[in-house]
Amino acid sequence: xxxxxxxxxxxxxxxxxxxxxxxxxxxxxxxxxxxxxxxxxxxxxxxxxxxxxxxxxxxxxxxxxxxxxxxxxxxxxxxxxxxxxxxxxxxxxxxxxxxxxxxxxxxxxxxxxxxxxxxxxxxxxxxxxxxxxxxxxxxxxxxxxxxxxxxxxxxxxxxxxxxxxxxxxxxxxxxxxxxxxxxxxxxxxxxxxxxxxxxxxxxxxxxxxxxxxxxxxxxxxxxxxxxxxxxxxxxxxxxxxxxxxxxxxxxxxxxxxxxxxxxxxxxxxxxxxxxxxxxxxxxxxxxx
Numbered sequence: 001x002x003x004x005x006x007x008x009x010x011x012x013x014x015x016x017x018x019x020x021x022x023x024x025x026x027x028x029x030x031x032x033x034x035x036x037x038x039x040x041x042x043x044x045x046x047x048x049x050x051x052x053x054x055x056x057x058x059x060x061x062x063x064x065x066x067x068x069x070x071x072x073x074x075x076x077x078x079x080x081x082x083x084x085x086x087x088x089x090x091x092x093x094x095x096x097x098x099x100x101x102x103x104x105x106x107x108x109x110x111x112x113x114x115x116x117x118x119x120x121x122x123x124x125x126x127x128x129x130x131x132x133x134x135x136x137x138x139x140x141x142x143x144x145x146x147x148x149x150x151x152x153x154x155x156x157x158x159x160x161x162x163x164x165x166x167x168x169x170x171x172x173x174x175x176x177x178x179x180x181x182x183x184x185x186x187x188x189x190x191x192x193x194x195x196x197x198x199x200x201x202x203x204x205x206x207x208x209x210x211x212x213x214x215x216x217x218x219x220x221x222x223x224x225x226x227x228x229x230x231x232x233x234x235x236x237x238x239x240x241x242x243x244x245x246x247x248x249x250x251x252x253x254x255x256x257x258x259x260x261x262x263x264x265x266x267x268x269x270x271x272x273x274x275x276x277x278x279x280x281x282x283x284x285x286x287x288x
Contacts, residue, residue: 009234012226013242019223021249024090025257026212026219031091033206037198040083044191046217051187051224055180063180068173072181075169076189080197082162083190085155092152095250096262100139100270101156103244106277107132108164116168128280135272139265183224241281244274 066072089098107129113119140153230239
């Protein structure tokens with residue numbers, strides 16, 4: 001029985017990663033016409049109806065009530081900063097480069113879990129974390145006589161830090177609140193926060209972009225459903241490694257849509273980050 005459940009979890013994760021990658025590509029296309037904060041608002045606002053519909057259909061509106069309101073608000077603020085930084089990063093860099101930097105998220109979550117959650121991190125785990133961060137530094141280091149790290153790489157680093165803090169806050173929030181309340185508050189607070197901040201630089205929405213608006217909403221909401229199914233059907237240690245397939249999607253979408261390929265430094269640095277992350281997950285799995 002476990003084998004079939006694990007396989008459903010793996011397939012759900014693969015589908016979630018594919019959907020989120022397509023969503024990110026659509027946001028990158030929109031970022032060429034609108035500011036990052038406006039695109040962040042559109043990401044949240046277009047997904048909100050698709051998040052609410054299944055909850056209403058199942059008669060679970062009562063499960064939306066937040067218990068730890070302060071932590072919900074903190075997670076909402078992190079969501080706004082994370083998505084703004086991520087959209088800025090994909091606007092300035094390729095999807096593959098941004099994803100390669102973002103793949104250090106499990107390492108950063110592990111590092112933050114020690115001081116913030118009181119979880120024990122062994123010496124070999126710290127070594128894997130340090131190795132992964134070295135891979136990130138390799139990718140963002142100035143090249144070709146440039147004295148500064150690229151703005152896209154810095155934005156990706158801010159995004160991955162905000163994402164990792166959001167994951168840690170999610171672990172705390174899951175002790176008191178329902179899945180429905182966490183997903184809804186995340187999407188609603190992202191919409192409200194990013195929408196208010198987008199007002200000063202708001203640009204009129206172009207009618208020709210409506211397919212992208214709908215596409216972001218659908219892929220974001222359905223991707224959220226499948227990633228929830230992934231963790232419901234299989235342990236995190238089984239399904240999490242398949243998140244790294246985002247790199248393949250990033251390279252493929254970059255090639256098909258923008259006709260670019262990652263450089264050797266990105267490939268090497270990304271490989272180091274992925275290798276360190278997989279080692280960390282394998283060690284945690286053995287510990288369980």
